[in-house]
Structure formats: structure tokens, C-alpha cells
Amino acid sequence: RLMPELPKFDDEDLKSYGDEEEELALSPPAALMSILATQELLLENILECIPVGEFAVIRPLSDEFCLVLGYLLTWKLTLAFFKAASSQLRVLYSQYLRKTKSLNKLLYHLFRLMPENPVFSGPTSEVPSKDTKTFFTEELHLDVK
Numbered sequence: 001r002l003m004p005e006l007p008k009f010d011d012e013d014l015k016s017y018g019d020e021e022e023e024l025a026l027s028p029p030a031a032l033m034s035i036l037a038t039q040e041l042l043l044e045n046i047l048e049c050i051p052v053g054e055f056a057v058i059r060p061l062s063d064e065f066c067l068v069l070g071y072l073l074t075w076k077l078t079l080a081f082f083k084a085a086s087s088q089l090r091v092l093y094s095q096y097l098r099k100t101k102s103l104n105k106l107l108y109h110l111f112r113l114m115p116e117n118p119v120f121s122g123p124t125s126e127v128p129s130k131d132t133k134t135f136f137t138e139e140l141h142l143d144v145k
Helices: 007-016 030-047 063-084 087-100 102-113
Strands: none
Touching (some): 030 102, 063 087
16 A cells, blocks of 8 residues: 555655756665665576576475565565556666566566466366366465455
8 A cells, every 4th residue: 555655755855856968767665775785696506507488387385486586576566556656756767677587587587487377276166168268367365364
């Protein structure tokens, strides 16, 4: 609930950013980026031996699973922050992510985490159907209880 409120504070300082000739960048919340940087290192250690194109098998509820889930939830917060920001702020934030290569790292991690066959294993009927349900066709609820 808090993430959409944070860009308002950077909007006030936006006027001071436009006079310099160098490429401008503005960091999203420092606490969030610090956690993201730490998680990127941990995830790189987990996935270092897996090339892009291959996929990692992460057992549910293992330590690796918790690290991956935390990393993806941190990106979810970052994207909620971006969504609430004005277009001018988004440009500055995206420049920061480009400089830190965080978005590149996200894509590398996603392509190593994405299963080869993303079949949805939710509640299904015993009658086989033509339409195989995948994670791309079904809505996924990530509510923590």
C-alpha cells in the first residue's frame, strides 16, 4: 500500500534535475534497491552454473525457493513504485536501473527460472481436456495467509 505513495516525494525535487548536461538518473527508494542488490548477488550464486535457456529446478519451501520468492516480490514492489510515478520520474528511475544493470539481471534470472513447460498444476478435473492450462493462461493468486 505504501509503494504508490513514495514517488510523490521525488516529484517535489524533480524541478532541480533538468539543468545538467550529463545523463540523469534517480534511484528508487534506497532501502528497496539495497535489498534488491543483495538478492541479486544471492540469486546469481544460486543460478551461476545454469546457462540462459536452461532452467533451474527449485524445490518448493527450500531456502533457494524463499530467496527466489523474496527477489520476485521485491521486483513486484519496484514495479508498483514505477507504476505510481510520473513519466518524468520513470525516465530517471529507468536510467538508474540501466546504470546498475538491475533490469538485465532480472531478465537473466527469469530466463533461468522459467520452467521449460509452464503447466499449471492447480486443481484440475480428471477428464483430460484439449486446452492445457499454463501459468500464462491462468490467473495466479499470490495472497499470503
